[in-house]
Amino acid sequence: MPADLERATERTHLLSNGTNDRRLSSVQQEGDSHSILSSHVSKGEQALFAQPIGERLPYNDYTTIDWLHDLVKDSFRFRAVHSRPGIRNSIYSVFDSCQGWIAAVIIGVLTACVAFAVDVAEATVSDWKIGYCSSNIFSNRETCCTNQSPLNIAEELGEDCKAWHTWSFDYTGAFAIYVGFALLFGIISGSVTMLTKSSLPATASKQDDVKSGGEQGVAGKTMYLAAGSGIPEIKTILSGFVIPNFLDFKVLAVKAIGATFAVATGMCLGKEGPFVHISTCVAYLVGMWFPKYRDNGRKMRELLSAGCSAGLSVAFGAPLGGVLFSYEEISTYFPRKVLWRAFLCSLTAAVVLRALNPTGTGKLVLFETHYGTSYQPVHYLIFVILGLAGGLFGGVFCKANFLWSKSFRQISVIKKYPVFEVFLVVLVTALLQYPNPITREPGDIIIKNLLVDCRSSEHSWICERETGEGNSGYVGWLVYGTAVKLVLTTITFGCKVPSGVIIPALDAGAFFGRLIGQWITTISPGIFAMVGAAAFLAGVSRMTISLVVVMFELTGELEYIVPNMIAILVAKWVADALEREGVYDLAQTVLGHPFLDLDHSLSIVQKENALVEVLIPPRQTMEEITVDVPKDGTISRYVLDMKLDQLKRRGLMDAGLVLVQNGMLQGYLAESELDFGLNNLGHSWEATTRIRLLGNADEEEFDLSMFVDRTPLTICASAPVEYAVEMFGKLGLRYLIVVEEGSSKVVGVIIKKRLVVWLEKKKH
Numbered sequence: 001m002p003a004d005l006e007r008a009t010e011r012t013h014l015l016s017n018g019t020n021d022r023r024l025s026s027v028q029q030e031g032d033s034h035s036i037l038s039s040h041v042s043k044g045e046q047a048l049f050a051q052p053i054g055e056r057l058p059y060n061d062y063t064t065i066d067w068l069h070d071l072v073k074d075s076f077r078f079r080a081v082h083s084r085p086g087i088r089n090s091i092y093s094v095f096d097s098c099q100g101w102i103a104a105v106i107i108g109v110l111t112a113c114v115a116f117a118v119d120v121a122e123a124t125v126s127d128w129k130i131g132y133c134s135s136n137i138f139s140n141r142e143t144c145c146t147n148q149s150p151l152n153i154a155e156e157l158g159e160d161c162k163a164w165h166t167w168s169f170d171y172t173g174a175f176a177i178y179v180g181f182a183l184l185f186g187i188i189s190g191s192v193t194m195l196t197k198s199s200l201p202a203t204a205s206k207q208d209d210v211k212s213g214g215e216q217g218v219a220g221k222t223m224y225l226a227a228g229s230g231i232p233e234i235k236t237i238l239s240g241f242v243i244p245n246f247l248d249f250k251v252l253a254v255k256a257i258g259a260t261f262a263v264a265t266g267m268c269l270g271k272e273g274p275f276v277h278i279s280t281c282v283a284y285l286v287g288m289w290f291p292k293y294r295d296n297g298r299k300m301r302e303l304l305s306a307g308c309s310a311g312l313s314v315a316f317g318a319p320l321g322g323v324l325f326s327y328e329e330i331s332t333y334f335p336r337k338v339l340w341r342a343f344l345c346s347l348t349a350a351v352v353l354r355a356l357n358p359t360g361t362g363k364l365v366l367f368e369t370h371y372g373t374s375y376q377p378v379h380y381l382i383f384v385i386l387g388l389a390g391g392l393f394g395g396v397f398c399k400a401n402f403l404w405s406k407s408f409r410q411i412s413v414i415k416k417y418p419v420f421e422v423f424l425v426v427l428v429t430a431l432l433q434y435p436n437p438i439t440r441e442p443g444d445i446i447i448k449n450l451l452v453d454c455r456s457s458e459h460s461w462i463c464e465r466e467t468g469e470g471n472s473g474y475v476g477w478l479v480y481g482t483a484v485k486l487v488l489t490t491i492t493f494g495c496k497v498p499s500g501v502i503i504p505a506l507d508a509g510a511f512f513g514r515l516i517g518q519w520i521t522t523i524s525p526g527i528f529a530m531v532g533a534a535a536f537l538a539g540v541s542r543m544t545i546s547l548v549v550v551m552f553e554l555t556g557e558l559e560y561i562v563p564n565m566i567a568i569l570v571a572k573w574v575a576d577a578l579e580r581e582g583v584y585d586l587a588q589t590v591l592g593h594p595f596l597d598l599d600h601s602l603s604i605v606q607k608e609n610a611l612v613e614v615l616i617p618p619r620q621t622m623e624e625i626t627v628d629v630p631k632d633g634t635i636s637r638y639v640l641d642m643k644l645d646q647l648k649r650r651g652l653m654d655a656g657l658v659l660v661q662n663g664m665l666q667g668y669l670a671e672s673e674l675d676f677g678l679n680n681l682g683h684s685w686e687a688t689t690r691i692r693l694l695g696n697a698d699e700e701e702f703d704l705s706m707f708v709d710r711t712p713l714t715i716c717a718s719a720p721v722e723y724a725v726e727m728f729g730k731l732g733l734r735y736l737i738v739v740e741e742g743s744s745k746v747v748g749v750i751i752k753k754r755l756v757v758w759l760e761k762k763k764h
Contacts, residue, residue, distance in 0.1 A: 067732025229273025270503025283307025391574025394539020
């Protein structure tokens with residue numbers, strides 16, 4: 001095998017075609033033209049020069065990938081790699097086929113290692129609010145008081161622990177120290193998150209919706225890449241959009257550090273969302289090692305979908321739940337091969353994390369329970385009530401959090417100084433949670449305590465209150481904990497720190513379920529806490545199948561799958577009746593990310609009875625983006641320079657030029673390729689030069705025809721708008737040309753972002 005074939009990637013020539021050489025020669029008037037082309041255009045793309053679909057540059061920031069183009073591009077690569085004879089070529093083709101599996105294993109291993117570091121660090125930092133270990137300041141309370149280490153199995157915790165020193169035995173002093181450390185950790189987490197501040201371009205053009213001309217563009221927006229759970233942004237990326245730098249190593253590091261200190265504050269947030277973001281970052285960084293994935297947006301998203309599963313797997317020790325979570329909640333494109341690789345990735349992450357043993361239990365099950373009692377048919381009514389409560393909370397939470405983001409977070413001081421909001425939320429959280437002995441602990445410990453079965457464990461604070469006389473004060477703490485969790489979760493989600501909403505929702509549901517269980521003495525109240533936790537999370541996130549599996553893997557209670565299914569289904573129905581969208585969908589709306597949810601979109605357009613013509617841009621916009629190419633296939637550079645300036649003023653990076661002759665469609669030239677051709681390849685050509693857009697180029701002719709897509713998909717202007725939604729959603733189109741009924745002349749062009757904006761207006 002030739003030396004260059006050993007590096008056969010999407011940057012390698014895949015076809016030998018005389019037309020390619022002839023077209024390339026047209027841009028070699030200057031000696032560096034070819035080198036410029038080679039440095040910007042992958043050789044896999046150069047193989048498409050002679051093809052009607054044209055070729056693409058690497059995708060710009062916040063643009064839409066072309067799923068169909070990347071599919072054809074990968075087919076060219078596949079045929080080139082697998083069609084060559086010889087033993088070495090056969091070995092390489094086998095390696096090429098195994099790259100997805102190899103990448104999945106690497107992603108699982110690295111994700112587990114990062115999760116191990118975060119888990120151990122968070123447990124230690126969180127305990128610093130209470131005290132410290134005199135034998136090792138970097139040990140948490142449990143490690144300090146046993147002979148365990150994270151890599152070994154834990155021994156029983158001794159009753160007297162001389163190595164652990166509490167800061168103060170005075171309530172006021174301990175309270176003040178707790179609040180002080182919480183504020184410090186919050187400031188650290190918020191400040192670290194500020195390091196990932198980024199400015200993004202616009203997602204829609206205001207000029208598209210006006211009939212008169214204007215020079216205004218669209219202002220971009222500022223976002224903090226490591227803030228929040230990252231799940232809304234990941235859903236946006238997996239749907240086909242490019243968010244710049246969101247999966248870089250810097251964001252991964254900040255996310256891990258920020259999540260450690262954010263969870264340690266005691267705020268109503270969890271690290272499961274950040275773990276999904278971290279695992280996706282790992283998947284992206286690993287994918288960059290393989291040209292097969294690095295140079296193909298479609299293939300990269302397959303790998304990212306598999307990587308997402310590892311995040312939830314390490315967060316809850318739920319490998320099956322992680323796979324289903326990626327399929328149900330995050331991914332929009334999830335073929336069978338992605339399912340298999342997600343399964344392997346999630347499995348590998350779970351195996352490695354269990355071997356590292358961050359909790360010291362030696363088990364994957366985080367909240368293992370053995371209730372020893374079974375439910376009766378009469379208890380189904382209680383499970384339905386818990387589902388109703390969970391759905392009510394979920395619907396109200398989604399609306400309240402959305403309004404909170406649109407009101408309080410729009411205050412100039414809060415918007416300008418996000419760390420100040422974190423400071424306020426941490427202060428309120430610490431002041432409200434510390435007085436309650438149950439809410440004083442971190443979120444995962446709260447769930448563990450509330451799920452306890454007092455028949456097998458009588459030494460916990462909760463069991464002592466439930467088995468003692470006169471537990472009215474304890475019931476009051478449960479009521480107080482439920483109310484505080486509901487309020488604090490609403491105002492916390494969306495703060496500019498790494499955070500997730502799954503743990504707080506589980507906490508609130510477990511409080512409410514345990515409270516209901518105080519009046520039902522036939523079975524353990526921990527059962528109702530477990531079912532209530534599932535119901536509240538279902539109401540918030542609208543997870544169903546994946547949540548049932550996660551709850552089983554969290555608790556190890558196979559017998560209670562049916563109660564969980566009942567409560568989760570009822571909660572989803574109720575929450576959907578109150579608010580159609582879940583928390584992650586609303587977060588996408590708040591953040592302004594372009595996302596096309598096919599199911600929700602179809603439910604919107606079914607009410608409209610609209611035609612595709614409503615999506616056609618105004619006449620002035622069409623005049624600016626339409627180029628009437630003469631019969632000779634060339635056009636003045638001056639015209640293209642003017643058109644490019646107009647495209648840039650409109651503020652969109654997904655726009656382009658529609659090429660027509662006598663009104664009939666001839667092709668489509670995207671803005672990024674036009675910009676590259678004029679300003680990079682064409683820097684040495686005169687302003688009066690005529691540029692070839694259609695047909696075969698002659699020698700020493702400025703040729704941009706290789707960038708033209710001569711096979712764009714079209715749709716009739718009088719077609720139902722459902723057609724357009726289906727085509728964008730299922731085919732992954734970047735743009736769609738609208739033609740007139742009868743004459744087939746071009747009357748408009750729809751880009752994906754324009755459709756998303758139109759749907760958003762109809763939604764709200």
